[in-house]
Amino acid sequence: xxxxxxxxxxxxxxxxxxxxxxxxxxxxxxxxxxxxxxxxxxxxxxxxxxxxxxxxxxxxxxxxxxxxxxxxxxxxxxxxxxxxxxxxxxxxxxxxxxxxxxxxxxxxxxxxxxxxxxxxxxxxxxxxxxxxxxxxxxxxxxxxxxxxxxxxxxxxxxxxxxxxxxxxxxxxxxxxxxxxxxxxxxxxxxxxxxxxxxxxxxxxxxxxxxxxxxxxxxxxxxxxxxxxxxxxxxxxxxxxxxxxxxxxxxxxxxxxxxxxxxxxxxxxxxxxxxxxxxxxxxxxxxxxxxxxxxxxxxxxxxxxxxxxxxxxxxxxxxxxxxxxxxxxxxxxxxxxxxxxxxxxxxxxxxxxxxxxxxxxxxxxxxxxxxxxxxxxxxxxxxxxxxxxxxxxxxxxxxxxxxxxxxxxxxxxxxxxxxxxxxxxxxxxxxxxxxxxxxxxxxxxxxxxxxxxxxxxxxxxxxxxxxxxxxxxxxxxxxxxxxxxxxxxxxxxxxxxxxxxxxxxxxxxxxxxxxxxxxxxxxxxxxxxxxxxxxxxxxxxxxxxxxxxxxxxxxxxxxxxxxxxxxxxxxxxxxxxxxxxxxxxxxxxxxxxxxxxxxxxxxxxxxxxxxxxxxxxxxxxxxxxxxxxxxxxxxxxxxxxxxxxxxxxxxxxxxxxxxxxxxxxxxxxxxxxxxxxxxxxxxxxxxxxxxxxxxxxxxxxxxxxxxxxxxxxxxxxxxxxxxxxxxxxxxxxxxxxxxxxxxxxxxxxxxxxxxxxxxxxxxxxxxxxxxxxxxxxxx
Amino acid sequence: xxxxxxxxxxxxxxxxxxxxxxxxxxxxxxxxxxxxxxxxxxxxxxxxxxxxxxxxxxxxxxxxxxxxxxxxxxxxxxxxxxxxxxxxxxxxxxxxxxxxxxxxxxxxxxxxxxxxxxxxxxxxxxxxxxxxxxxxxxxxxxxxxxxxxxxxxxxx
Ligand code: FES
Ligand code: FES
Numbered sequence: 056x057x058x059x060x061x062x063x064x065x066x067x068x069x070x071x072x073x074x075x076x077x078x079x080x081x082x083x084x085x086x087x088x089x090x091x092x093x094x095x096x097x098x099x100x101x102x103x104x105x106x107x108x109x110x111x112x113x114x115x116x117x118x119x120x121x122x123x124x125x126x127x128x129x130x131x132x133x134x135x136x137x138x139x140x141x142x143x144x145x146x147x148x149x150x151x152x153x154x155x156x157x158x159x160x161x162x163x164x165x166x167x168x169x170x171x172x173x174x175x176x177x178x179x180x181x182x183x184x185x186x187x188x189x190x191x192x193x194x195x196x197x198x199x200x201x202x203x204x205x206x207x208x209x210x211x212x213x214x215x216x217x218x219x220x221x222x223x224x225x226x227x228x229x230x231x232x233x234x235x236x237x238x239x240x241x242x243x244x245x246x247x248x249x250x251x252x253x254x255x256x257x258x259x260x261x262x263x264x265x266x267x268x269x270x271x272x273x274x275x276x277x278x279x280x281x282x283x284x285x286x287x288x289x290x291x292x293x294x295x296x297x298x299x300x301x302x303x304x305x306x307x308x309x310x311x312x313x314x315x316x317x318x319x320x321x322x323x324x325x326x327x328x329x330x331x332x333x334x335x336x337x338x339x340x341x342x343x344x345x346x347x348x349x350x351x352x353x354x355x356x357x358x359x360x361x362x363x364x365x366x367x368x369x370x371x372x373x374x375x376x377x378x379x380x381x382x383x384x385x386x387x388x389x390x391x392x393x394x395x396x397x398x399x400x401x402x403x404x405x406x407x408x409x410x411x412x413x414x415x416x417x418x419x420x421x422x423x424x425x426x427x428x429x430x431x432x433x434x435x436x437x438x439x440x441x442x443x444x445x446x447x448x449x450x451x452x453x454x455x456x457x458x459x460x461x462x463x464x465x466x467x468x469x470x471x472x473x474x475x476x477x478x479x480x481x482x483x484x485x486x487x488x489x490x491x492x493x494x495x496x497x498x499x500x501x502x503x504x505x506x507x508x509x510x511x512x513x514x515x516x517x518x519x520x521x522x523x524x525x526x527x528x529x530x531x532x533x534x535x536x537x538x539x540x541x542x543x544x545x546x547x548x549x550x551x552x553x554x555x556x557x558x559x560x561x562x563x564x565x566x567x568x569x570x571x572x573x574x575x576x577x578x579x580x581x582x583x584x585x586x587x588x589x590x591x592x593x594x595x596x597x598x599x600x601x602x603x604x605x606x607x608x609x610x611x612x613x614x615x616x617x618x619x620x621x622x623x624x625x626x627x628x629x630x631x632x633x634x635x636x637x638x639x640x641x642x643x644x645x646x647x648x649x650x651x652x653x654x655x656x657x658x659x660x661x662x663x664x665x666x667x668x669x670x671x672x673x674x675x676x677x678x679x680x681x682x683x684x685x686x687x688x689x690x691x692x693x694x695x696x697x698x699x700x701x702x703x704x705x706x707x708x709x710x711x712x713x714x715x716x717x718x719x720x721x722x723x724x725x726x727x728x729x730x731x732x733x734x735x736x737x738x739x740x741x742x743x744x745x746x747x748x749x750x751x752x753x754x755x756x757x758x759x760x761x762x763x764x765x766x767x768x769x770x771x772x773x774x775x776x777x778x779x780x781x782x783x784x785x786x787x788x789x790x791x792x793x794x795x796x797x798x799x800x801x802x803x804x805x806x807x808x809x810x811x812x813x814x815x816x817x818x819x820x821x822x823x824x825x826x827x828x829x830x831x832x833x
Numbered sequence: 834x835x836x837x838x839x840x841x842x843x844x845x846x847x848x849x850x851x852x853x854x855x856x857x858x859x860x861x862x863x864x865x866x867x868x869x870x871x872x873x874x875x876x877x878x879x880x881x882x883x884x885x886x887x888x889x890x891x892x893x894x895x896x897x898x899x900x901x902x903x904x905x906x907x908x909x910x911x912x913x914x915x916x917x918x919x920x921x922x923x924x925x926x927x928x929x930x931x932x933x934x935x936x937x938x939x940x941x942x943x944x945x946x947x948x949x950x951x952x953x954x955x956x957x958x959x960x961x962x963x964x965x966x967x968x969x970x971x972x973x974x975x976x977x978x979x980x981x982x983x984x985x986x987x988x989x
Binding site: 088 | 854862863866867868869870871872873874875876878879881908909910912913918922923925926927929931932933934935936937938941956957959960961963964966967968969970971972973974975976977
């Protein structure tokens with residue numbers, strides 16, 4: 056299996072730069088998203104009525120006036136839910152429609168169903184909801200002070216951090232925070248529910264997790280999972296925002312369809328989407344670290360307080376991942392990471408590319424910078440002495456031994472390739488000659504653990520049929536959100552059968568084809584589904600080989616699949632002819648496939664184990680310039696070296712690296728979520744919430760995939776996951792901005808700069824560090 | 834109150850009954866079934882709904898259907914000549930200038946507008962002109978390369 060992708064004499068084999076399977080449909084407008092599906096006559100539109108209060112008791116909901124309006128079919132509240140008003144993905148008591156109390160501005164309290172969206176919109180305004188406002192908890196700090204959590208805190212500890220910090224010759228402490236982020240998938244949340252006979256429900260949902268939508272809908276309607284089918288062909292972007300969140304929308308559409316007996320659609324408009332659905336968690340960090348004269352960390356204690364929002368959602372896994380990435384690439388002999396899931400009256404935060412790995416790395420990088428400034432040494436020297444070793448100093452705070460560490464070599468080779476030291480010198484010269492513009496440069500190394508933190512999620516299924524004309528139907532539990540998963544898995548199947556990829560029909564993800572799936576998340580899509588599809592295809596291939604062996608009267612191991620044909624020595628058959636022959640021999644040409652990641656385990660109580668099958672590595676150097684008069688910043692150049700193992704599809708992987716980096720850049724620089732004193736989100740559209748545009752990305756962005764680096768463990772054709780890890784490379788941009796600001800203070804002062812480093816934040820940091828430098832303070 | 838509108842869409846004359854508030858994008862998608870034109874933001878910021886009106890790239894969510902009376906509209910569906918893609922479509926495909934594809938139709942329509950205005954745009958000019966189109970998946974790099982390549986093809 057592991058060498059299997061090397062044959063290149065078919066179109067679309069593994070490791071080839073195959074184009075996205077839907078590319079032609081995308082450029083011609085023929086790719087169908089859910090809102091593009093031809094309307095079934097009688098389809099109704101659903102729309103939430105949402106709470107204007109961050110925290111309030113719901114006294115009454117009166118839909119009479121709305122119901123009397125033209126075209127309105129239903130006004131539904133929590134009481135109308137036939138099953139359980141709960142769609143919690145991990146815990147419980149996370150309702151579709153708030154009952155009793157509304158817990159954030161935007162909390163759905165009722166659902167209006169009408170002939171058209173405009174009618175639903177007018178009716179939603181006519182629903183009378185009486186509230187008794189309650190005191191909201193809006194900040195992380197307030198929740199933290201009151202131990203107001205959505206689930207118990209998680210403390211990861213090894214050794215005696217207090218003693219180690221105490222006994223160290225140097226100590227520093229500090230605080231820093233990073234903001235949240237809206238996913239801003241270009242296709243907003245959308246679902247279409249079609250009622251069938253016997254209360255069955257077919258739901259088209261733009262979701263990364265069809266099985267969860269299926270369970271949520273069944274739960275809400277009070278029917279069995281076998282009565283609900285969920286289908287998704289593609290999403291217009293997901294990024295984690297369509298992991299747990301689509302269940303709310305799908306459940307609403309299904310409830311509307313169930314109650315009215317008519318198809319119902321809910322396409323959430325952008326402003327509602329941004330207010331109602333969850334985002335990346337923002338974090339407040341405080342840290343204390345003890346280290347020796349070389350900057351080697353001896354003990355560290357970090358408080359990671361995150362905004363969970365009004366409910367837990369996926370936050371427990373999120374927090375565990377933050378704790379598991381608080382080490383990044385560094386060995387921490389004595390360590391305590393304290394994670395607190397702060398419950399606030401804001402929208403529930405949720406999965407977002409990186410799943411809090413980015414936040415974990417964020418704080419340790421600031422800590423390293425602090426050590427460097429304290430000692431007056433380049434931060435690169437501090438990194439070098441703290442990098443994980445290969446044979447010793449190689450166990451993580453959660454007890455996993457790292458067996459594939461290449462970070463020191465990888466960062467060295469990137470630095471050499473771009474002449475890092477010379478570039479640093481140029482930055483210094485530039486700054487010496489400029490008064491208002493200042494440059495900064497920084498390197499960011501990344502080690503990212505691959506696998507879901509929860510071991511049981513690391514499983515996948517596939518379903519492959521070969522038809523008698525030799526064409527192949529491929530289905531698996533993974534979902535396509537633009538990341539090229541469907542293309543990669545089709546490459547795997549093409550490679551197994553040694554047929555051109557054009558013969559493989561990629562089909563929508565459906566819960567009735569492959570059941571009980573995990574979300575397409577944690578970068579694991581191709582690792583898991585590629586292996587499951589490989590398993591299914593090899594099963595069929597073995598049967599076909601048996602039939603061919605009988606036909607040619609040779610042993611089965613002498614049969615070779617090559618270039619769309621099947622060979623026994625010099626004799627051969629076309630793949631299609633063998634398919635026909637296999638059918639005639641009454642052998643099945645259909646198979647399921649299954650895969651579970653080996654070697655992983657995790658003890659959620661002690662926060663120890665081997666949660667990751669392997670690690671992937673990358674590094675980035677970014678150079679920025681800031682305007683000290685306006686606070687504006689620009690990334691001038693970024694160079695990336697990313698480990699993809701033996702890439703399944705370098706073109707797709709390039710796209711993932713570039714996209715993730717730019718998205719990370721947005722998180723750390725321009726994307727700022729602003730809430731007012733009442734807990735209302737003020738940045739609820741692209742006019743106020745700035746995601747990177749074509750002029751914000753670095754004009755020079757050089758991306759290289761690490762060569763000759765097959766995965767050491769037998770993943771699908773020795774490739775590595777790539778969806779999330781490069782997002783964290785963008786921390787280089789944030790660190791470079793800090794570097795530029797820090798240079799104004801002479802190098803020894805810590806900039807006071809949280810993320811996102813907006814112009815306002817940079818300007819404040821510039822003024823602050825200048826003031827401190829002038830005062831001669833530290 | 835409803836209004837009758839008549840316009841040319843992708844070379845064909847079409848008519849319809851719309852409300853005064855009906856947006857061109859709604860008319861295209863819901864009345865004509867031309868769903869290749871996407872809605873990304875509902876507020877004229879993202880560019881996913883870009884089409885051509887009388888040869889100019891415009892956002893169809895920022896126009897009322899009634900404003901387009903008698904106008905000549907071109908959508909993504911009208912671009913290819915049968916199975917032969919427009920050079921811009923071909924370049925987007927060839928250069929991997931798409932991931933989820935949701936922004937793609939609007940990008941392609943805007944991109945053609947850019948080249949129409951400036952037959953030989955530099956990277957910088959392309960980036961500048963593309964600012965009204967948001968892509969959340971890519972980092973625009975391949976989109977810029979695709980537009981550059983298509984410009985050369987279109988100038989032939
Ligand atoms: S939908 Fe028209 S610009 Fe976004
Ligand atoms: S390809 Fe997804 S938004 Fe551009």
